Each structure stands twice: as structure tokens, then as C-alpha cells.
Amino acid sequence: MTIRWLLSDLLGRVPYSAVMGPTDVVVTGITCDSREVAKGDIFAALKGLKADGRDFVPEALAKGARVILSHAEPLDALPEGVSWVVCPRDREAFSAACSALFGTEGNPVRLAGITGTNGKTTCAYLLRSIFVQAGGAGMLGTIEYDTGDGLFPAVRTTPEAHFIHRWLRGLAEKGIPYAAMEVSSHSLALARVAHLQFMAAGFTNLTRDHLDFHETMEAYYQTKKGLFDLLDPDGAAVVNLEDPYGVRLSGELHRRKVITVGGKKPADLRPEGLAMDLSGICCTFKTPFGDVPVRSSLTGRFNLENLLVAVGTALATGVSTEHAAAGIAALTGVPGRMERVASGQPFTVLVDYAHTDDALKNLLQTVRELGPERIITVFGCGGDRDRTKRPLMGAVAARLSDILLLTSDNPRTENPEDIARDAEQGIKPELGSGKVYERILDRRAAVRKALEMARAGDVVVVAGKGHERVQLTGTTKREFHDPTVVRELLGEMGWA
Numbered sequence: 438m439t440i441r442w443l444l445s446d447l448l449g450r451v452p453y454s455a456v457m458g459p460t461d462v463v464v465t466g467i468t469c470d471s472r473e474v475a476k477g478d479i480f481a482a483l484k485g486l487k488a489d490g491r492d493f494v495p496e497a498l499a500k501g502a503r504v505i506l507s508h509a510e511p512l513d514a515l516p517e518g519v520s521w522v523v524c525p526r527d528r529e530a531f532s533a534a535c536s537a538l539f540g541t542e543g544n545p546v547r548l549a550g551i552t553g554t555n556g557k558t559t560c561a562y563l564l565r566s567i568f569v570q571a572g573g574a575g576m577l578g579t580i581e582y583d584t585g586d587g588l589f590p591a592v593r594t595t596p597e598a599h600f601i602h603r604w605l606r607g608l609a610e611k612g613i614p615y616a617a618m619e620v621s622s623h624s625l626a627l628a629r630v631a632h633l634q635f636m637a638a639g640f641t642n643l644t645r646d647h648l649d650f651h652e653t654m655e656a657y658y659q660t661k662k663g664l665f666d667l668l669d670p671d672g673a674a675v676v677n678l679e680d681p682y683g684v685r686l687s688g689e690l691h692r693r694k695v696i697t698v699g700g701k702k703p704a705d706l707r708p709e710g711l712a713m714d715l716s717g718i719c720c721t722f723k724t725p726f727g728d729v730p731v732r733s734s735l736t737g738r739f740n741l742e743n744l745l746v747a748v749g750t751a752l753a754t755g756v757s758t759e760h761a762a763a764g765i766a767a768l769t770g771v772p773g774r775m776e777r778v779a780s781g782q783p784f785t786v787l788v789d790y791a792h793t794d795d796a797l798k799n800l801l802q803t804v805r806e807l808g809p810e811r812i813i814t815v816f817g818c819g820g821d822r823d824r825t826k827r828p829l830m831g832a833v834a835a836r837l838s839d840i841l842l843l844t845s846d847n848p849r850t851e852n853p854e855d856i857a858r859d860a861e862q863g864i865k866p867e868l869g870s871g872k873v874y875e876r877i878l879d880r881r882a883a884v885r886k887a888l889e890m891a892r893a894g895d896v897v898v899v900a901g902k903g904h905e906r907v908q909l910t911g912t913t914k915r916e917f918h919d920p921t922v923v924r925e926l927l928g929e930m931g932w933a
């Protein structure tokens with residue numbers, strides 16, 4: 438990927454208010470992270486939530502940046518030969534410059550985006566699986582970034598604009614036809630995705646979350662809605678009518694093609710002949726594009742909604758119903774999202790990263806609906822984090838489980854005993870007749886105990902850490918991956 442742009446040409450594409458220094462310079466890259474500046478790059482010194490990017494200009498210049506794009510004027514006198522572009526709408530300008538430099542206008546890759554409070558990661562995995570059937574895919578999301586020929590651990594759900602556009606350019610150069618990405622509300626608010634054009638955009642749901650950032654539900658909703666302004670003129674919005682905000686959204690997207698999904702009519706995509714149990718979901722999706730036979734290893738009410746949103750989004754991106762069906766069948770699970778660990782044992786083990794009382798409630802209710810004999814839950818509360826949610830989590834876990842094993846979940850610098858005591862305030866009042874409760878602070882020992890107690894037809898739920906790979910105790914990081922630990926313990930018990 439070679440980039441060579443004359444700054445004067447680039448300025449035609451970027452909203453700016455003033456330029457200092459020469460404009461006949463050649464730029465060969467762009468970033469907003471001073472640590473990754475290479476010679477010839479533009480350094481975007483953005484106004485951050487905490488830091489001012491201008492503080493990092495000396496470092497960027499030392500690394501060879503010769504053009505600075507910033508929300509305000511330089512803090513110091515400009516060295517000879519350095520250009521400074523003042524862009525009051527700095528993030529939009531940065532995004533526009535990234536799009537121009539990486540040449541991503543005109544949809545070189547058919548891009549699908551997913552937004553909503555929950556389900557983005559699951560939908561992105563489903564989309565990737567479907568797109569792979571249809572010829573190849575890239576993916577950006579909470580757990581990993583997929584460049585089509587390599588996987589990288591994700592830093593954040595939706596990365597900065599230069600990363601996204603570099604990734605898209607890379608996919609285009611490799612001839613990869615499709616891409617799926619989770620679009621977080623932060624990325625919409627911070628214009629990281631401002632110059633993308635989506636062939637399809639899916640909406641899962643909206644519940645109270647991230648209000649520290651967005652302040653009100655209305656602001657949060659409006660931010661999410663912004664994704665649908667980024668649709669290609671031929672693109673479609675795919676909206677979940679099972680969520681009240683989805684119903685609202687579907688009525689507000691004027692001049693857009695809208696495909697609705699839900700449990701029943703009038704939803705455009707809906708399941709027929711639904712059979713759902715602990716092993717998965719089986720049904721036919723009736724869609725405007727034709728029937729899609731669904732045989733999925735994902736299960737639970739909300740995964741049915743995720744399947745509907747993902748399939749609607751894939752079909753709207755231009756994939757065939759056959760490829761959609763094959764992609765659904767090929768996805769055996771999503772890391773840490775009701776992830777099933779199966780080694781031939783006669784009970785079900787699910788690992789999920791639900792780590793709030795709400796998520797835990799949702800998860801355990803969903804498991805209950807699938808008709809298990811008993812639910813055996815292993816969970817803990819994080820240390821150095823919101824203490825008030827501990828009794829709430831404890832109460833929900835105790836109320837909705839038959840057997841509850843309280844353990845540690847990243848105690849950090851707190852005493853695990855103290856954390857457990859907070860959770861027990863919520864647990865104790867819920868311990869009615871027949872409920873079994875035990876506190877086993879060593880997480881591996883707690884998981885082992887749960888697996889030993891489980892009988893045929895039971896479900897063991899290991900909640901809280903999901904795809905995480907470490908346990909943080911004190912200031913030390915120890916490798917700990919719930920699915921791996923479960924697999925090891927099942928092996929020790931003779932299941933292979």
C-alpha cells in the first residue's frame with residue numbers, strides 16, 4: 438500500500454480553517470497516535486477527552502512527521518519546514534484525510550456495520566462466517582481484528598479512523614469482497630467512522646449503558662442512529678423490532694431502505710417452525726430475499742434476535758440465502774458469548790462474560806428458558822470497580838440458579854474475601870429451600886466443583902470473564918481463560 442499525496446491536494450478534501458507552513462509537501466501516511474508516527478506521516482493532534490494531542494507534537498516531529506493536523510493553533514513556534522493545519526472539526530477532518538489517503542471512497546469492499554448495546558460482537562462473528570462463505574471477509578470488533586489473512590487481538594471495539602481505513606484498503610488490495618464491523622457509540626460520537634459507507638447497517642437493541650459518556654438515553658439513541666446516515670444510497674438499514682428503540686428507529690429512517698426483523702409479522706425477516714434448546718436454534722427465516730434454513734449452534738432468545746439481525750444485514754449486503762445458511766451453520770460459537778465447551782460430558786457448560794447484574798439476569802433467564810435440569814452458576818465480582826453492583830449481582834445469581842458457587846473475578850488490589858462479602862449481602866436473603874451455596878475463592882477450584890456437581894441435563898454457567906485471557910490479582914496478571922480451564926478440568930475428569 439503506497440501513499441503519496443501532496444498536502445495542497447489533500448486540503449481540498451479536508452475541512453480546515455487555517456494553514457501555516459508549506460503546502461507543497463508530500464505526505465505518505467497518517468496517524469493520531471504519536472507512538473506510531475513514521476517519517477512523512479501526518480500527525481493528527483486531536484482534542485482528546487483527557488489529553489490534548491498537541492502535547493505529543495514534539496514526539497511526532499522527532500519521529501519524522503512534517504504535517505500536523507489539529508483542532509487549534511500550535512502551542513510552540515513551528516520549526517522550519519513543518520506545516521500545521523487548523524481543523525476546528527478535528528475528528529471529522531482526520532477521518533476525511535484517512536479516507537482520502539487510503540483511497541477508501543467508492544466502497545472497494547462491501548461493508549456491513551452493527552450497532553446496539555448488546556449483540557454486536559455476536560452479529561459481527563455471524564456476518565464474518567457468512568461472508569467467508571460468500572468469498573472472504575475482514576472483521577473489526579471487541580475481541581479481534583481480522584485482516585482477511587491474519588487475526589490480531591483488538592484494542593477497542595471500533596478502532597481509530599486511520600486503522601479502519603488502512604484495514605479497508607488492505608482488504609481491497611487482497612481482493613477480499615466483504616467486511617463486517619461492530620460500530621460502538623463512542624466511535625460514532627467521535628467521528629471514527631464518519632467517512633465510511635455501509636452497504637448495510639444493523640441495529641440490535643438499546644439499553645441503559647455508557648450513560649457516563651452520553652449522559653441521556655436520548656443522546657445515546659441519537660448517536661446510534663447516526664450509523665444510518667452513513668449508509669450507501671443503495672444500502673439498507675436492518676432493524677430489530679423486538680426492541681422498543683428498534684421500533685422507534687424503523688419509523689424514523691425516512692428515505693432509507695429499511696428491513697425489519699422480529700418474532701412475527703410485520704417484521705420482514707422472521708423465524709418459522711422455531712425449535713430452540715440447549716444445543717441450538719433450528720428454524721426457517723422467512724425473508725424478502727427467500728427462505729433461509731437456520732441450523733445454529735448459538736442458542737437463547739437474544740441469539741435468535743442476533744441471528745435475525747445478522748442474516749438481514751448479510752442479505753442486504755448482497756449475499757445469497759445459500760451462503761447465509763451455510764455461514765450460520767459454520768459458526769460453532771462466539772468467544773465468551775454463551776460459549777459452549779463440549780468434551781462429550783452429559784451436561785452443558787456455557788462461558789459468558791456477563792459481569793453486571795443486568796447481563797447476569799438476562800443470561801440466567803435465557804438459560805432457564807432452554808429447560809435445563811438445574812443451573813449451576815460460578816461467578817464473582819471484580820475488584821477496584823463499582824462496589825454497589827456486587828450485592829445486586831449476588832441476588833440475581835442466587836435467585837436464578839439452583840446451585841451457586843461464588844468465586845473471584847479479577848480481584849485486583851482488593852481482598853477477595855471483602856469482595857465476596859459484598860456479594861453475599863445480596864446472596865444470603867435469596868437462599869431459600871433447596872438452594873445450594875458455596876464460596877470458593879480460587880476460581881479454578883470453583884469451576885472444578887461446579888463440573889463435579891453437574892449431572893446429565895444440567896447447565897454449568899461460568900460467568901464474568903468470557904473471552905478474557907488473564908486473572909488480575911493484586912498487581913499481577915495470571916493467565917486464566919475460562920473456556921480453557923473448563924476444557925482442562927473436563928479432561929482431568931475423563932471427558933475428552
Ligand SMILES: Nc1ncnc2c1ncn2[C@@H]1O[C@H](COP(=O)(O)OP(=O)(O)OP(=O)(O)O)[C@@H](O)[C@H]1O
Pocket residue numbers: 553554555556557558559560579594619641642739740742743774775789790791796799800
Ligand atoms: N441481542 C442481545 N440482547 C441482550 N443480550 C445479549 C444480546 N446478544 C448478546 N447478549 C449478551 O450480552 C453480552 C454482550 O454480548 P456481545 O458481546 O455480543 O455484545 P456487544 O454489543 O458486542 O457488547 P460490547 O460492546 O460489550 O462488546 C453477553 O453477555 C451476551 O451473552
Ligand SMILES: [Mg+2]
Pocket residue numbers: 557558578579580594619
Ligand atoms: Mg462487542
